[in-house]
Amino acid sequence: MSRRPSLSDVAKRAEVSVSLVSRILSGDTTVRARPETQQRVHEVAAQLGYQPHGAARALRLSRAGALGLVVHEVSNPIHAEIIRGAQAAATAAGQVLLLSDAPELAANADAFAQLVGTGRIDGLMWQGSGEDYDDELVARAARQLPTVLVNSRPRAGVPALRLDDEAAARLAVEHLIGQGHRHIGYVGGRPGADLTERRYAGYLAALRDHDLPVRPEWTVEREWDAPAGHAAMAALLATDPRPTAVFVANVVVAVGALAAAREAGVAVPEQLSVIAVHDAWFVAHGAPPLTTVRLPLDRLGAEAVRLLLSGEGSPVPAGTAADGAAGGGGSAAMGDPGGGGDPVGGSAGRGIVLADPPPQLLVRGSTTRPEGMR
Amino acid sequence: MSRRPSLSDVAKRAEVSVSLVSRILSGDTTVRARPETQQRVHEVAAQLGYQPHGAARALRLSRAGALGLVVHEVSNPIHAEIIRGAQAAATAAGQVLLLSDAPELAANADAFAQLVGTGRIDGLMWQGSGEDYDDELVARAARQLPTVLVNSRPRAGVPALRLDDEAAARLAVEHLIGQGHRHIGYVGGRPGADLTERRYAGYLAALRDHDLPVRPEWTVEREWDAPAGHAAMAALLATDPRPTAVFVANVVVAVGALAAAREAGVAVPEQLSVIAVHDAWFVAHGAPPLTTVRLPLDRLGAEAVRLLLSGEGSPVPAGTAADGAAGGGGSAAMGDPGGGGDPVGGSAGRGIVLADPPPQLLVRGSTTRPEGMR
DNA sequence: TTGTATGCGTTATCAA
DNA sequence: TTGATAACGCATACAA
Numbered sequence: 220m221s222r223r224p225s226l227s228d229v230a231k232r233a234e235v236s237v238s239l240v241s242r243i244l245s246g247d248t249t250v251r252a253r254p255e256t257q258q259r260v261h262e263v264a265a266q267l268g269y270q271p272h273g274a275a276r277a278l279r280l281s282r283a284g285a286l287g288l289v290v291h292e293v294s295n296p297i298h299a300e301i302i303r304g305a306q307a308a309a310t311a312a313g314q315v316l317l318l319s320d321a322p323e324l325a326a327n328a329d330a331f332a333q334l335v336g337t338g339r340i341d342g343l344m345w346q347g348s349g350e351d352y353d354d355e356l357v358a359r360a361a362r363q364l365p366t367v368l369v370n371s372r373p374r375a376g377v378p379a380l381r382l383d384d385e386a387a388a389r390l391a392v393e394h395l396i397g398q399g400h401r402h403i404g405y406v407g408g409r410p411g412a413d414l415t416e417r418r419y420a421g422y423l424a425a426l427r428d429h430d431l432p433v434r435p436e437w438t439v440e441r442e443w444d445a446p447a448g449h450a451a452m453a454a455l456l457a458t459d460p461r462p463t464a465v466f467v468a469n470v471v472v473a474v475g476a477l478a479a480a481r482e483a484g485v486a487v488p489e490q491l492s493v494i495a496v497h498d499a500w501f502v503a504h505g506a507p508p509l510t511t512v513r514l515p516l517d518r519l520g521a522e523a524v525r526l527l528l529s530g531e532g533s534p535v536p537a538g539t540a541a542d543g544a545a546g547g548g549g550s551a552a553m554g555d556p557g558g559g560g561d562p563v564g565g566s567a568g569r570g571i572v573l574a575d576p577p578p579q580l581l582v583r584g585s586t587t588r589p590e591g592m593r
Numbered sequence: 594m595s596r597r598p599s600l601s602d603v604a605k606r607a608e609v610s611v612s613l614v615s616r617i618l619s620g621d622t623t624v625r626a627r628p629e630t631q632q633r634v635h636e637v638a639a640q641l642g643y644q645p646h647g648a649a650r651a652l653r654l655s656r657a658g659a660l661g662l663v664v665h666e667v668s669n670p671i672h673a674e675i676i677r678g679a680q681a682a683a684t685a686a687g688q689v690l691l692l693s694d695a696p697e698l699a700a701n702a703d704a705f706a707q708l709v710g711t712g713r714i715d716g717l718m719w720q721g722s723g724e725d726y727d728d729e730l731v732a733r734a735a736r737q738l739p740t741v742l743v744n745s746r747p748r749a750g751v752p753a754l755r756l757d758d759e760a761a762a763r764l765a766v767e768h769l770i771g772q773g774h775r776h777i778g779y780v781g782g783r784p785g786a787d788l789t790e791r792r793y794a795g796y797l798a799a800l801r802d803h804d805l806p807v808r809p810e811w812t813v814e815r816e817w818d819a820p821a822g823h824a825a826m827a828a829l830l831a832t833d834p835r836p837t838a839v840f841v842a843n844v845v846v847a848v849g850a851l852a853a854a855r856e857a858g859v860a861v862p863e864q865l866s867v868i869a870v871h872d873a874w875f876v877a878h879g880a881p882p883l884t885t886v887r888l889p890l891d892r893l894g895a896e897a898v899r900l901l902l903s904g905e906g907s908p909v910p911a912g913t914a915a916d917g918a919a920g921g922g923g924s925a926a927m928g929d930p931g932g933g934g935d936p937v938g939g940s941a942g943r944g945i946v947l948a949d950p951p952p953q954l955l956v957r958g959s960t961t962r963p964e965g966m967r
Numbered sequence: 968t969t970g971t972a973t974g975c976g977t978t979a980t981c982a983a
Numbered sequence: 984t985t986g987a988t989a990a991c992g993c994a995t996a997c998a999a
Contacts (some may be wrong), residue, residue, distance in 0.1 A: 238995075276994085329604040337647035
């Protein structure tokens with residue numbers, strides 16, 4: 220028959236027992252089998268193209284060999300970077316990556332159960348976007364699985380991985396200040412979202428450090444998409460006086476903001492400098508090419524994988540579903556991995572900041588000295 | 594203990610046998626159990642939060658309940674659309690989606706084996722990009738799994754799903770012609786790639802239909818990325834006479850092409866109209882906003898899932914690995930699903946064209962009547 | 968140095 | 984109307 224060869228097929232052909240084959244092929248060091256036997260087994264296995272059956276292994280070991288990644292919108296280039304990093308890291312660790320979509324999981328309870336409750340994955344990475352349903356779903360997931368939040372602060376007791384957004388914002392704003400700008404506006408993302416707040420903090424810190432005024436009407440927050448950026452920039456340009464430069468908290472938002480400036484007849488960078496956090500391939504080709512601060516988004520994904528695999532994901536609380544004894548699923552480890560973290564809480568609820576590599580300024584055409592300066 | 598509840602936990606608590614629970618919970622219609630028993634079982638299951646263990650199911654049923662999707666670059670917005678469609682369709686069908694990266698699979702044999710050879714997935718979707726390794730890898734995969742090529746013509750006997758690229762190109766070029774252009778250039782993607790050829794065919798057909806000349810020096814093909822588009826457009830603009838309009842075979846390429854025109858001081862659309870295949874959110878915010886032809890990329894992913902699930906993926910040839918009898922893995926069905934296909938070969942090697950919904954013209958600012966016309 | 972037996976959680980076959 | 988049992992493929996404790 221042409222079905223996939225199993226251990227017993229190999230065993231039969233090599234004329235040894237199944238268990239011996241298992242031990243030999245899995246590189247069990249305590250197996251002191253005859254060298255000739257070992258070789259024979261290896262040969263037969265190769266000949267037959269034997270590969271262990273994933274489900275059987277998962278069942279026996281009660282480890283799925285897979286990790287889940289939940290993202291809010293694949294088409295967002297920022298999320299794509301995270302996916303890329305996670306994908307590569309998972310593969311490198313011999314795990315497969317299961318991709319899912321947050322809005323869909325929120326809308327479809329079966330889908331959620333299918334992903335989280337069936338033992339298909341050993342850990343879950345959840346890209347938090349500050350949606351309302353995030354907290355609830357993440358909390359539910361964390362009850363069943365080691366879970367890590369990505370690009371978010373810790374919520375619902377689930378550890379979180381994030382980048383040094385404050386430093387990035389600071390770097391961006393300081394670039395503007397260095398060019399001589401003293402009137403700098405802020406376009407954020409969704410109000411109240413972690414990311415917005417952290418980047419706003421960096422913006423404020425930079426202004427403060429240089430004794431520059433903060434004007435409330437120059438702070439506009441809408442959403443994390445281009446239309447929102449468009450609206451925000453339009454609002455900002457309607458102020459009087461108007462800033463000579465704008466820091467935009469996200470490159471996607473910046474795309475809309477640039478379009479709004481263009482439509483308003485405000486030349487960038489001649490009349491208005493614009494800088495944004497995160498880089499995406501297409502902004503380098505824009506008019507003008509956008510100056511950005513790049514953050515290592517791919518590392519975010521990679522580090523999340525590492526965390527999960529090293530057992531530092533959210534510990535699964537004991538006595539969840541049925542009875543009530545101790546013993547647990549996810550092991551919990553301590554320590555502060557990753558570069559320069561600022562651990563917040565205890566074993567759960569930690570916030571880890573990936574500060575390495577640091578934010579990188581990519582100067583392109585959208586920033587320049589303010590008009591009338593020299 | 595706090596481990597996940599199993600069937601036997603439910604059975605114990607409901608005071609029935611495991612097999613009865615299994616049948617009741619799986620909605621077996623032939624199970625004529627007492628209504629009260631049924632209810633009790635359901636209650637206990639809900640109480641315990643019982644969910645069948647995926648691996649155990651997979652082992653028993655020899656179906657993984659998962660599909661694999663291999664893509665060449667997640668950050669490409671076009672690929673992201675495909676992923677999105679596949680993801681949604683898989684979830685809707687109760688399957689999970691396993692995402693992988695083609696270059697990585699090409700470089701890492703273990704990763705390939707892990708994805709394809711371990712029974713983790715019931716079918717594989719492979720986004721073909723005309724890379725050299727594609728043929729070989731797809732062929733290997735198809736020997737083990739029902740496989741479908743996405744956005745490609747059939748290769749290596751593997752059925753393929755694609756969009757009506759020729760119609761899209763035609764629609765785009767006819768839009769230009771309709772505006773009065775008679776000198777229309779072509780910027781393609783990777784030379785020799787299916788996509789390039791199909792779109793080129795549409796371009797040619799449109800010109801032919803309107804008795805417009807085809808000038809070899811106005812046909813430039815480089816690669817599927819923005820830098821290539823930049824180079825191609827630069828080459829095109831160096832011709833003399835130069836076309837008044839350019840059809841670009843891909844929106845990503847078009848981003849680079851627009852930048853090149855800008856740098857060359859050629860105003861779009863005043864001096865040069867540009868139109869491209871595929872739509873991406875950011876081009877609407879560009880300068881100028883790009884006119885595009887949208888194709889239902891998400892349906893491509895969704896339909897691939899449907900095909901695999903309905904058993905119309907590549908049939909796995911019998912007698913592959915070990916012995917040599919009949920009996921096979923993937924069932925093969927015939928028929929011509931999806932809208933208006935042009936099936937090419939037999940059961941394997943079919944090419945299915947998704948012609949519905951048809952290409953959609955999105956007129957934005959990058960096209961206009963040629964200069965000096967009225 | 969190697970083999971036998973057991974169990975992971977399900978489903979399916981058969982018997983009662 | 985229900986239950987006992989075998990089997991899916993593997994890893995391991997134990998026996999030889």
